[in-house]
Amino acid sequence: MTDTASQALAVRAVARPLEGLRCEVGGPPALTGLVGEHLRLLGATEARGRRDGEAEGRVTVAGGGFGPVTARVSWADPALGPSRDAVAAGAPPAAVDGVHDEATAQAATGVMAVHGRRDGAPRGLAADYTATTAGVLAVQGLLAGLLAEARGGTAATPTVTTSATRAGLLAVSQYLAATGADEGEAAELAPGGPPFTSADGTLFELETLDPGAWAAFWRALDAPADAIRAGWRPFQFRYATACAPFPDALHATTRTAAWSRIRQAAAASGAEVCALRTLAERAAEHDGAPPWTFTPHGPVAATPARQPAQPGRPLAGLTVLEAGRRIQAPLAAHLLRLLGADVVRIEPPGGDPLRGMPPACGGTSARWLALNRGKPAVEVDIKAPSGRRRLRELVAGADVFLHNWAPGKAARLGLDAADLGRVSPGLVYAYTSGWADRVDDAPMGTDFMVQARTGVGAAVRPADEPPAPSLMTLLDVLGGLLGAEAVLAGLLLRERAGGRGVRVDSSLLGAADVLTGPALRRAERAPAGFRRPLRAADGWVVAGDSCARAAAAYDVRGLGAGEAVELLRGHGLVATAVVADLAALGADARFAGAIAPDAFGAPTVPDPWTFA
Numbered sequence: 350m351t352d353t354a355s356q357a358l359a360v361r362a363v364a365r366p367l368e369g370l371r372c373e374v375g376g377p378p379a380l381t382g383l384v385g386e387h388l389r390l391l392g393a394t395e396a397r398g399r400r401d402g403e404a405e406g407r408v409t410v411a412g413g414g415f416g417p418v419t420a421r422v423s424w425a426d427p428a429l430g431p432s433r434d435a436v437a438a439g440a441p442p443a444a445v446d447g448v449h450d451e452a453t454a455q456a457a458t459g460v461m462a463v464h465g466r467r468d469g470a471p472r473g474l475a476a477d478y479t480a481t482t483a484g485v486l487a488v489q490g491l492l493a494g495l496l497a498e499a500r501g502g503t504a505a506t507p508t509v510t511t512s513a514t515r516a517g518l519l520a521v522s523q524y525l526a527a528t529g530a531d532e533g534e535a536a537e538l539a540p541g542g543p544p545f546t547s548a549d550g551t552l553f554e555l556e557t558l559d560p561g562a563w564a565a566f567w568r569a570l571d572a573p574a575d576a577i578r579a580g581w582r583p584f585q586f587r588y589a590t591a592c593a594p595f596p597d598a599l600h601a602t603t604r605t606a607a608w609s610r611i612r613q614a615a616a617a618s619g620a621e622v623c624a625l626r627t628l629a630e631r632a633a634e635h636d637g638a639p640p641w642t643f644t645p646h647g648p649v650a651a652t653p654a655r656q657p658a659q660p661g662r663p664l665a666g667l668t669v670l671e672a673g674r675r676i677q678a679p680l681a682a683h684l685l686r687l688l689g690a691d692v693v694r695i696e697p698p699g700g701d702p703l704r705g706m707p708p709a710c711g712g713t714s715a716r717w718l719a720l721n722r723g724k725p726a727v728e729v730d731i732k733a734p735s736g737r738r739r740l741r742e743l744v745a746g747a748d749v750f751l752h753n754w755a756p757g758k759a760a761r762l763g764l765d766a767a768d769l770g771r772v773s774p775g776l777v778y779a780y781t782s783g784w785a786d787r788v789d790d791a792p793m794g795t796d797f798m799v800q801a802r803t804g805v806g807a808a809v810r811p812a813d814e815p816p817a818p819s820l821m822t823l824l825d826v827l828g829g830l831l832g833a834e835a836v837l838a839g840l841l842l843r844e845r846a847g848g849r850g851v852r853v854d855s856s857l858l859g860a861a862d863v864l865t866g867p868a869l870r871r872a873e874r875a876p877a878g879f880r881r882p883l884r885a886a887d888g889w890v891v892a893g894d895s896c897a898r899a900a901a902a903y904d905v906r907g908l909g910a911g912e913a914v915e916l917l918r919g920h921g922l923v924a925t926a927v928v929a930d931l932a933a934l935g936a937d938a939r940f941a942g943a944i945a946p947d948a949f950g951a952p953t954v955p956d957p958w959t960f961a
Contacts, residue, residue, distance in 0.1 A: 365392030366492070366643070366838040366845065369413035372396070376406030379451065379477065380422045380513070383484030383863070384408050388491070390639045391838055404449075410491050418494035418507050420487040424448045425457075425514045426959075447925040447939050448514050449893055452880050454479040456891040456927040457939055458517025461882065463524050463821045463931070464809075466592040469540035471889050471927045473880025474809045476864050478823065482516035485830045485863075490958045492837035493688050497658035499844040500666075510959045518943075518954035520826050521931060523676070524591065525944070526719040526951040528932040530708030536586035542593035542820050543797070544625060544806070545600060551608040554801040554818060556793050557620040560585070565618035570611065572602040588675070588796070589706065589716055591820040623792045623801045625816050631804035632869045638787060640859030641835035646766050647774040649847040661960045662689025667840070669749040670695055670740075671724070672731075675703070676796075676822055677781045677857065678753035679720040680829025685749070685836060686723055687956050693747075694726040695740065701726070711949035718951045731762055740764065741772045749836055751779040756786070756794075766852040777839040778852045781832040785856035794857060796825045803861035808868040813877035827860040882927045885910040893923030900924060 372393045374385040385395055385408070393410060404423065411417040425448035448454050455461045455473055465472035490509030497507065518525075527534065544552045557563050560581050567577045576598035587593040603611060608624070615622040659665040664685060671682035672695040679694075686692040694701070701721075706714040727743065730736035744750055750769055752759065759765045759780070766778035783794015792798045800806055800818035807816040809823070832855045839853040868874065882889040883900065888910035892900030900922050905913035910926040917924035928934055935944040935952055947953045 366842040367410070367413075367495075368392035368845075370394075370410055370415060370495075371412045372408060372410045374406075374408050376403050376408075376422070379480050380424070380483065381406035381408055381487075383481060384420065384422065384487045384491075387484070387488045387640075387834070391488075406487070408487060408491065410495065415495055415498055418491050418498070419509070420491050421508065421510045422483055422487045423510075423512045424450060424454055426510065426512045449923045449925075450895070451477045451480050451513070452891050452894045452897065453923065453925045454513040454517050455880070456882065456889075456925050457937075458514060459521040459525065459928045459931045459934055460517050460821070461880075461889075461891070461927055462929050463521050463591045464819050466538060466590070467540060467542045467817070467820045471882050471929055473882065473891065474819065474823075475811050475875035475879050476805075476808045476868065478520065478809075478827075478864065479513035479517040481864055482520060482827060482830055483511055483513045485827070485834055486511040486516055486519075486957045489684065489688075489830070489834050489837055490960070492834065492841055493663040493958075494960070496837060496841045496844065497663035499841060500658050508961045510961070511957055515955055515957050518940075519957055520821075520823075522954045523589075523716040523719040523822075525931045525934060525954065526710065526715040527589070527708050529946060529950055529952045530710045530715040531950075532708045534586075534590060535707040536583045536590050537594055538590055538592060539594040540592060541583070541595055542587060544801070544817055545603040547603055547608040547611055548605055549607050551611075552625040552806075552816060553608070553611065554623045554625065554797050555615075555620060556623070556795055556798050557618075559619060562619035566614050566620040567599065567602065569614035569617055570602050570606050573598050576602075587820055588822055588825075591822075593820065621792045621798065623798050625801045625806045625818070626804045627816075628804045628807050628865070628868055628874065629872060631865065632872060634788075635862065635869065636787060638785075638859075638862075640831050640863050641838070641853060641855040642785075643835075643839060643842055644766075644852040644854075645842075645846065645849050646778070646852055647770040647776075647850045649849045659689060663960070664840075665689035667691070667748045668693065668746065669751060669836075670743055670747045672750070672752040672754070673781075674701070674753065676720065676825035677828045677832060678751055680826060681779070681781060681832030681836065682724065682751055683720050684830070684833040684957065688837075690749075692724045693743070694721065694724045695729050695731075695743070696726045698728050698730050700728060710951040713949060715949075715951045718947065718949055719953075722947055722949070722951075731764065737762060737764065741769065744769050744776065745772050747773065747776065748840065749777045749779060751781070751832070751836065753781045756782065756784075766850075770850045774850055775843060775848045776850045777836060777843055778850065779832060779836045779839065780852070780854050781828060782854065782856045784858050785854055787856075787858055796822050796857060799824050799857040799861055803858065804865055804869070805861050807874055808865040810874070811877055811879040811881070812874040823864065824857045824860045827864060828855065828857045831855045831860055831863065883913065885913045888929055889927035890914050890917070890924055891927050892917060896922040896924075
């Protein structure tokens with residue numbers, strides 16, 4: 350970008366990050382539809398350029414003083430290299446084959462394996478999860494390229510490449526990291542888990558982070574004491590293991606209690622319950638809100654002089670303070686770090702307790718490493734006045750403050766956007782929440798409760814299976830991606846609005862709406878048997894979505910998985926083997942070299958994008 354163009358952009362009042370820009374979207378709608386939708390919501394106008402017969406999506410954004418930035422998005426990269434963290438540990442390059450659509454992407458990357466843990470066998474998600482997350486990654490890459498240009502980065506036309514394969518591997522990265530641990534899982538990997546069913550047929554989710562509330566809830570329903578004790582650990586760790594093998598007695602207990610009694614037990618104990626909503630119920634209340642919002646705060650302020658963007662590191666020179674727990678905010682910050690930002694974690698005195706969550710790799714939680722490696726930490730007691738002063742001092746030198754605290758906590762502590770904006774007028778203040786204050790009487794804003802309340806449980810299962818939220822943390826991961834997307838858009842808006850600070854809000858509810866959007870528009874669930882793998886003698890295979898019905902006519906139970914794939918492909922059908930054990934991903938020929946250990950020994954996945 351020229352100096353004149355930069356000055357023009359700096360003084361122009363823009364309400365949306367991509368106002369005045371245009372985008373051309375071409376390629377398969379399954380890969381590019383969400384990209385175009387998000388670019389339009391961010392203010393770009395779209396020039397149609399669809400070429401539905403092509404295997405690769407291609408999206409270009411330009412105008413408003415910016416040179417063209419292009420995103421290429423495909424089902425699989427022809428050459429997929431290991432992550433920057435793994436390269437530092439000496440990993441070689443890699444190549445990928447056998448992924449042609451959503452079903453084969455889920456099968457090859459381990460998504461089916463993780464989602465199927467509750468059922469004891471790989472299961473396909475009926476929602477297009479890898480394509481959805483790949484679309485968000487493509488938008489992130491475009492925003493990062495535009496931001497680099499706005500900050501005086503390279504004038505060469507940048508191109509960013511991503512894929513459904515990279516998206517799927519990113520989605521399972523925490524589960525994959527655990528396979529390299531020095532110890533076993535904290536809870537058994539075995540079939541089982543919510544939802545529960547009441548005597549009058551209500552399917553529901555249960556949530557509490559307190560073992561006392563868990564015990565009180567079940568005692569109020571007269572559950573056996575030994576089942577209550579045995580059930581807490583798998584329930585507590587289900588976010589980490591994607592399964593929860595409860596004693597059957599707990600399910601039997603809820604089947605003898607009316608829904609009204611179950612709600613009373615939850616209210617008295619401090620636990621929370623949420624009945625599973627249908628897609629029709631969610632569609633009736635959907636407010637049509639975008640997945641993120643942008644609210645400028647404070648006066649126009651000169652953007653602090655920073656190190657310019659670098660090739661492949663468009664956020665180089667920017668500082669992000671992250672005060673996140675669990676998955677959503679830490680993943681958002683992890684993505685910003687991969688884009689070149691300096692990310693500093695704000696942790697409580699004694700450090701983040703999740704660093705010690707088993708299983709460990711080199712003395713640190715493997716799952717924690719998947720989201721937090723490479724982030725230095727500062728311990729701050731935000732409950733104390735001295736700690737809050739320390740946080741404000743850190744904010745004064747930061748570009749982004751990102752958190753996922755409980756609703757109202759920031760305001761009570763005097764750490765909301767308006768408060769910190771007085772310390773740093775150009776701050777991008779990012780809040781990744783559960784509900785974004787959009788749902789009345791909302792339950793606790795955790796992944797599985799949001800899945801239950803928004804119809805995700807119906808969207809991810811075909812019509813011949815009972816609705817059930819996935820125990821894979823679908824919304825935490827997608828919510829983290831949307832959080833990073835919102836931060837990138839907020840940073841670009843800041844550059845284009847004269848350095849004025851921006852509050853950006855994203856949520857798990859927004860993630861649910863993005864994921865279930867196609868199902869809500871169809872107003873029906875996926876057909877029976879959709880994306881259900883075929884059993885082979887030594888594993889599982891899956892056919893592509895367009896030929897699954899034809900593939901079902903072949904009995905492959907007596908064939909090895911490799912032989913079954915060859916048989917189906919020999920008849921002109923798209924097929925691939927299903928990864929059933931994440932520990933085998935590193936040796937899978939489709940990803941040879943792409944899955945490599947970091948300095949702690951935890952397996953890492955390839956970076957989500959390549960910049961050229």
